[in-house]
Amino acid sequence: MVKYIFRRLAYSILIIFGVVVLTFLLFRVAAGDPAAAVLGKNPSPREVEDLRNELGADLPLIYGKWRKTEAFTATDFSARRELPGVVFPKKIKWTADGLDIGRQQLTFTRNFGIGKVPQSCIIIFKGEFETIDRQFFVSRQWSEKVINIYPATDKIEIIGGRNCIIKSVSFYRRQHSAFNSQLVKSLQEIVSFKKTFPYVSFLNFGRTIITREPIRAILWRGVGPSLCIMVPIFIGELVLGIVLALFATVYKGCWIDRTIVMVSIAGMSISYLVFIIFGQWYLGYYFNWFPVWGWGTLAHLTLPVIIGIASGLGGGVRFYRTVFVNELNREYLRTAAAKGCSNFKVFGGHLLRNAAIPIITRASAIIPFLFTGSLLLETFFGIPGLGYLGVDALNNSDLQLLKALVIVSAALFVGINMLTDIAYAWADPRIRLDK
Helix, strand or coil: CHHHHHHHHHHHHHHHHHHHHHHHHHHHHHCCCHHHHHCCCCCCHHHHHHHHHHHCCCCCCCCCCEEECCCCCCEEHHHCCCCCCEECCCCCEECCCCEECCCCEEEEECCCCCCCCCEEEEEEEEEEEEECCCCEEEEEEEEEEEEEECCCCCEEEEEECCCCEEEEEEEEEECCCCCCCHHHHHHHHHEEECCCCCCEEECCCCECCCCCCEHHHHHHHHHHHHHHHHHHHHHHHHHHHHHHHHHHHHCCCCHHHHHHHHHHHHHHHCCHHHHHHHHHHHHHHHCCCCCCCCCCCHHHHHHHHHHHHHHHHHHHHHHHHHHHHHHCCCHHHHHHHHCCCCHHHHHHHHHHHHCHHHHHHHHHHHHHHHHHHHHHHHHHHCCCCHHHHHHHHHHCCCHHHHHHHHHHHHHHHHHHHHHHHHHHHHHCCCCCCCC
């Protein structure tokens, strides 16, 4: 058993690593520049530099010695727009590919100083141009040229030559380690090592982009309300589903069985949102039995828990009834009945014990859907749990908080699956986990 647990733990770590890589690709590569999404129109270069530095968005993706900087204004001339910090020629001639400066001068002025850190710029061009220090470059096709910048340089001048078209100019500063990348920073958010106590830090996702609060504190604050909803829904749906399925199995073929099956199918056909709207309107507004918004008392949790149980109960009853009916013709049940065991012991003891494997499987499978359901419940009822935080982060484009929620949810599901496998051995000793 111990060997199996350590093996499963190793697999879980690999899965979490894969989740981190996938979220890195989604939130770093596919989502683009977070500074452009958060700071809006016309932010100052210093604001862009500070936010990128905090989020690690200026780092190379996987490996590299240079990181982006806004000490000079990076420009993509194919967008055909003028930017502060860039002195354009008197006669601007835009082409389909960029800026045709001809034999004129294009100047970049420094936005702010970054000390004695080595810097460079990358120019994508076609034609001929030279710099103020008499470096001359020629290319008939689109080429990329790296030019070193002295730390004391306050402006960069590009003097055009024959057929000179500049497509883009970007600026970089050297960093201390080539392994300091966005991927490594994403891994360090999960676990990192420090020189001071407690020496190891877990789930340190930094601060939110909008409110500047520590994300770890926000997650801890949201776990409590979410568990207050998810745990009662999970237990209530599991217990009621098993009880009703046992009743339907005991009275198989009579009106009790048919009624339970019919109501279960009807419940499975109704949308989660319909349950929420119906419960809020009739039980909240019309009868005024429960509050429909807020958090802090048992009354605020009662209606969301009732709705959560009602919405998932139909599928659970159908599944458990099918499992129990399949067990009815087994030899061990007939033997127990022949020995004079009561129906309670036959069904509640022998049948439930032998049907424990599918029950555990079903219970572990619905937990991810409970999280999705709590997201809707928390949003409609104003409960400040993890689901509510996720919707709020999505509306505010808070990528850091969204990424943290995705990783924490994935870790939760991986841990549940590992506990489910261990529970199989408890429910059925015939399963040998060490093999």
